[in-house]
Amino acid sequence: MTAPTASKEWYDVSGVVSVQRVYPQGYVTLRKRRRARRVKDIITSWLFILPAMVLLAAFLLYPLLSSFYLSLTDYNFVYSPKPEFSGLSNFVKLARDSYFVTAFRNTLQYTVVFFPLLVILALLLALLLNSKVKGTGIFQTAILLPIVVPLSLAGVMFTWIFSEDFGILNHLLANVFGLPGLRRFWLGDPATAMYSLTAVGLWKYTGFAVILFLAGLKAIPGDIYEAAKVDGVSPWQSLVYVTLPNLRGSFALVGAWGIIQAIKVYDQVVVMTNGGPGNSTLVLYLYAWKNAFEFFEMGYAEAIAYFTGALAFVISILFNLVLKPEKR
Amino acid sequence: MFRKLIFLVIAVGILMFGIGLAAFGEEPKVLKVTAEAWYYNKYPMEEAAKRFQADHPGVSFEWSKAGDFEVAPLMLAWSRDRYIADIAIVASPSEAVAFQAKGLLLDFEDVLKGEYAKDKWLKGFLDQCSIKGKVYTIPTDAEVMCLVGRKDYARDAGLTDAHGNIVPPKTLDEFYTYLKKLTVKDSSGKTIRYGMDVNWSPEYMVYTYFSGVQASRGTIYDDQGNLDFSSKEALALLSFWQRGVKEGLISTSSLVDHNGPRNSMKSGIAAFMWEDHARVVECGKVVGPEKLAIVPIPDSLTNGTIAYTMSLMIPKNAKHPELAKAFVLEQLNAPWFAHYLMDNWGKLLGLKRNLEGRQDLPVWKSVFQIAEKAVGLPKMVDHAKLVDIMTTEIHTMLKMQQTPEQTLANIRKRIRGLNLKPLE
Numbered sequence: 001m002t003a004p005t006a007s008k009e010w011y012d013v014s015g016v017v018s019v020q021r022v023y024p025q026g027y028v029t030l031r032k033r034r035r036a037r038r039v040k041d042i043i044t045s046w047l048f049i050l051p052a053m054v055l056l057a058a059f060l061l062y063p064l065l066s067s068f069y070l071s072l073t074d075y076n077f078v079y080s081p082k083p084e085f086s087g088l089s090n091f092v093k094l095a096r097d098s099y100f101v102t103a104f105r106n107t108l109q110y111t112v113v114f115f116p117l118l119v120i121l122a123l124l125l126a127l128l129l130n131s132k133v134k135g136t137g138i139f140q141t142a143i144l145l146p147i148v149v150p151l152s153l154a155g156v157m158f159t160w161i162f163s164e165d166f167g168i169l170n171h172l173l174a175n176v177f178g179l180p181g182l183r184r185f186w187l188g189d190p191a192t193a194m195y196s197l198t199a200v201g202l203w204k205y206t207g208f209a210v211i212l213f214l215a216g217l218k219a220i221p222g223d224i225y226e227a228a229k230v231d232g233v234s235p236w237q238s239l240v241y242v243t244l245p246n247l248r249g250s251f252a253l254v255g256a257w258g259i260i261q262a263i264k265v266y267d268q269v270v271v272m273t274n275g276g277p278g279n280s281t282l283v284l285y286l287y288a289w290k291n292a293f294e295f296f297e298m299g300y301a302e303a304i305a306y307f308t309g310a311l312a313f314v315i316s317i318l319f320n321l322v323l324k325p326e327k328r
Numbered sequence: 329m330f331r332k333l334i335f336l337v338i339a340v341g342i343l344m345f346g347i348g349l350a351a352f353g354e355e356p357k358v359l360k361v362t363a364e365a366w367y368y369n370k371y372p373m374e375e376a377a378k379r380f381q382a383d384h385p386g387v388s389f390e391w392s393k394a395g396d397f398e399v400a401p402l403m404l405a406w407s408r409d410r411y412i413a414d415i416a417i418v419a420s421p422s423e424a425v426a427f428q429a430k431g432l433l434l435d436f437e438d439v440l441k442g443e444y445a446k447d448k449w450l451k452g453f454l455d456q457c458s459i460k461g462k463v464y465t466i467p468t469d470a471e472v473m474c475l476v477g478r479k480d481y482a483r484d485a486g487l488t489d490a491h492g493n494i495v496p497p498k499t500l501d502e503f504y505t506y507l508k509k510l511t512v513k514d515s516s517g518k519t520i521r522y523g524m525d526v527n528w529s530p531e532y533m534v535y536t537y538f539s540g541v542q543a544s545r546g547t548i549y550d551d552q553g554n555l556d557f558s559s560k561e562a563l564a565l566l567s568f569w570q571r572g573v574k575e576g577l578i579s580t581s582s583l584v585d586h587n588g589p590r591n592s593m594k595s596g597i598a599a600f601m602w603e604d605h606a607r608v609v610e611c612g613k614v615v616g617p618e619k620l621a622i623v624p625i626p627d628s629l630t631n632g633t634i635a636y637t638m639s640l641m642i643p644k645n646a647k648h649p650e651l652a653k654a655f656v657l658e659q660l661n662a663p664w665f666a667h668y669l670m671d672n673w674g675k676l677l678g679l680k681r682n683l684e685g686r687q688d689l690p691v692w693k694s695v696f697q698i699a700e701k702a703v704g705l706p707k708m709v710d711h712a713k714l715v716d717i718m719t720t721e722i723h724t725m726l727k728m729q730q731t732p733e734q735t736l737a738n739i740r741k742r743i744r745g746l747n748l749k750p751l752e
Contacts, residue, residue, distance in 0.1 A: 077400065078426045079709060099720070159585065165597055180516055187584040190727050274530065277583040278724035293400045294712045296426070 071302035078296045090303035100304065102279045103287040106194060107308075110283065111262035114198045118258045119251070121202065122209030127239075129210065130217045144207040151204050155271030158200045162186035162272075187273050190280035197281055200268045205261050209254045216250030217243070252323040256316040263312040284308040359651055362392040362402075363417035363640075370673050371468075376659040383658065387651060399423050406432045406643050414652040417468055417640040421456045421704070422711035424465045424641060425751060429709075434642045435462045439653045444661075444679070452635040453678045456704040459751055465639035466656055467678035471604035472695065472702045473539035473634045475623040476611065481521075481599040485509040497626050500544070500568045507577040510599035519576040522592065524600035526569065526578060528726065529586030530719045534705060535634045536602060537718060540565040542703060543628035555714075555748060557739045566725060566732035573726050583723050593620075604636075605695045609674030622694035628701065635702035637678070706750030717742045 071090055073083035094100050125143055129136050146154065161169050164185035174180040186196045220243065228238050266285040269275065275282035275290075285308060292301035361373070368391065377389040392413060399419075405412050407430060419427070427433050440446050440463060446454060450470070457465040482494045487506055489495050497503035507523025514520050527536055538548045544561040556562050572578035579598055581588025590607050592598035594614040601607060605622055612620045625633055640660070642652045659665060666682030669675040670692070676683070676699075686692045708714065717739055725735040 078403070078429055163585075164581065165579075165592070166595070180518070183518065185580065188580050188727075190729065193584075273584045276719070276723050277580070277727050278729065279720050280727075290716065293398070294716065295710075296400070 067302045071306050073299045075299040076296050077298050090300050103282045103284050107284045114262045115258050121206050126210045126213030146204050147207045151267035152271050155268045159272050193281045212254050213250050216247045220246045255319045259315050260312045357387045360390045360413040361415045362413035365393040380655050380659045409645050414646040418638040421707050425707045428459050428464050433464045435464050449678045452702050453637045456637045457639050465641045467637040468640050470637035470676040471606050472699045473535050474605050474698050476601045476608045477623045478599045479621050480619050494623050499626050511577045522579040522598045523577040525589035525592040525598040526602040527582045527589045529582045533719045539634040542632050543625040546631035557736045606674030632701035708748045710746035
């Protein structure tokens with residue numbers, strides 16, 4: 001840091017002291033250069049991120065704002081000449097629409113069953129894969145394989161598995177396990193349809209949650225376990241007092257991701273039941289889709305989509321707040 | 329200077345040659361067709377193209393396959409004058425209404441003359457393609473709702489005449505006794521062969537329901553001129569269905585799979601199917617055509633049933649609309665094309681002449697008898713909403729979660745705000 005060579009002081013009319021520092025000629029030039037370089041750096045960094053910003057603005061921000069505006073309008077894509085601003089009427093209508101209420105209730109039901117099962121199953125499988133038992137490679141492949149299978153395709157496969165008359169599940173129950181009384185029309189019975197869809201969701205998404213937990217498990221330093229072992233901690237205590245607290249971050253991640261997957265459930269529903277029988281598997285995104293592309297009610301569909309998005313957002317935030325990793 | 333002049337002359341010459349080519353050269357004529365993928369498997373499009381090319385040299389074809397016919401993307405593209413295709417197949421009448429409402433379709437009025445004049449078409453099917461008196465689409469997959477029955481099962485149950493033909497049931501009550509005789513259950517009481525499978529999928533719900541109402545009442549409207557969800561016949565129909573399901577006589581496979589009934593028929597676990605007539609040919613390929621017969625829905629020979637058709641359309645921004653119309657009429661409605669569809673898939677087209685020469689076959693004789701009295705459903709702005717409401721409420725009833733009376737009351741309540749006025 002170059003020190004000023006001198007300073008001038010003077011008093012203005014109100015008696016305030018002003019100080020002007022005097023720097024050597026070379027120092028002033030250096031500062032100017034530094035400032036110019038800093039400005040150049042800022043411009044360069046902005047130029048680097050500009051393409052991403054433009055793309056984000058065009059494909060994320062603009063559609064978000066545009067669809068939000070649509071949610072505040074009365075607009076039938078086919079029969080309305082143009083969107084007409086209607087304020088919050090679409091959101092008010094949601095509360096009075098019994099089909100929407102059913103879709104909301106079904107989505108919550110799916111989430112309440114899917115989410116804890118996803119976390120528990122994924123954690124157990126991750127612990128299994130992280131252990132030194134033989135054959136983990138085969139398990140790993142089997143668990144991760146569903147990730148690469150598109151859910152729509154899996155939906156077709158599971159439709160046949162769950163079929164009342166031709167399905168392998170009923171065949172196994174009746175003819176292999178000798179439990180004919182457990183045969184069901186799994187997808188056609190309102191009592192079992194949503195649980196069948198939940199099973200398909202778990203089949204698809206557990207693998208990815210396992211990866212997230214495995215990453216967390218690998219990040220726990222081995223010396224903690226060694227220290228615990230020296231202190232005579234049992235494997236169960238090691239799990240409860242060492243492993244789980246250190247997986248807080250993974251829990252937050254799997255939690256937020258899992259809840260979003262649950263609330264935006266759509267693919268297997270549209271392929272396997274299309275919301276039926278009756279409305280027993282109608283979920284929020286399917287109802288939004290129906291309003292948009294079957295009834296062409298774009299404004300109302302956007303309101304449902306925004307409600308669903310907001311729901312996922314709020315629950316994820318709450319979850320993250322509860323499971324926020326402690327600062328060390 | 330002389331050299332420059334030579335260059336100038338050559339340049340002008342090349343330019344003139346280019347302009348000449350552009351002006352007098354033939355622009356390649358490519359007819360682009362977009363359709364759902366299954367359409368290309370069932371319809372002999374390549375052969376139709378070859379025959380058309382023989383009559384119209386210089387025309388080539390480009391096929392585009394779509395998974396499902398999605399109205400919104402096509403409508404968006406056409407609204408912005410984006411060229412997608414010259415011919416789009418397959419739209420339901422209600423979808424065609426949406427396109428017409430946006431003013432995106434060309435009508436066929438100018439070409440429906442001579443051998444293609446309107447009176448040469450089956451009225452019920454052409455009506456389905458008309459909006460406010462103008463024909464905007466052409467039938468591609470015309471069908472009538474009826475019963476398809478297994479003759480061998482019926483014979484074993486004593487329901488056939490001396491010639492082995494199924495005796496048509498006269499009333500729903502009589503049909504119920506048929507179903508009881510035809511249903512087979514195992515020792516645990518589980519049905520292993522249903523008396524009937526009914527197509528209650530969203531695609532078919534309105535056709536299935538109104539075919540029953542039309543057959544029993546002779547109209548699909550109530551006394552006030554609204555779609556009938558209140559008559560005693562409508563209630564009897566729903567009660568018949570619910571009772572059949574409750575007692576294990578009727579399969580509900582279609583509640584989650586629109587292919588359910590035909591799968592049941594092909595695998596022999598259903599004796600009857602309430603669907604469209606075309607399934608008789610498709611299922612006959614699997615179980616043997618001699619084992620299947622078309623049977624009219626009780627009272628439909630007197631009162632009629634429902635006819636419907638999927639259709640093709642030509643957008644206003646088609647590049648070759650005249651050629652497209654010519655291809656549609658000359659090949660996609662040619663006798664050879666129609667007979668191929670009838671023989672292989674049981675599907676009908678709209679021109680009457682294409683049915684000639686087929687009346688002697690028992691299946692087609694029955695179909696024509698039924699088709700003569702068949703009526704089309706009106707085209708309505710809120711058709712899709714009606715389908716959704718009916719599907720939801722009737723499925724709920726079939727799962728024993730509400731009575732037929734509640735079902736009809738719920739439908740009446742929910743359709744109150746809808747625009748179901750016939751567009752004609």
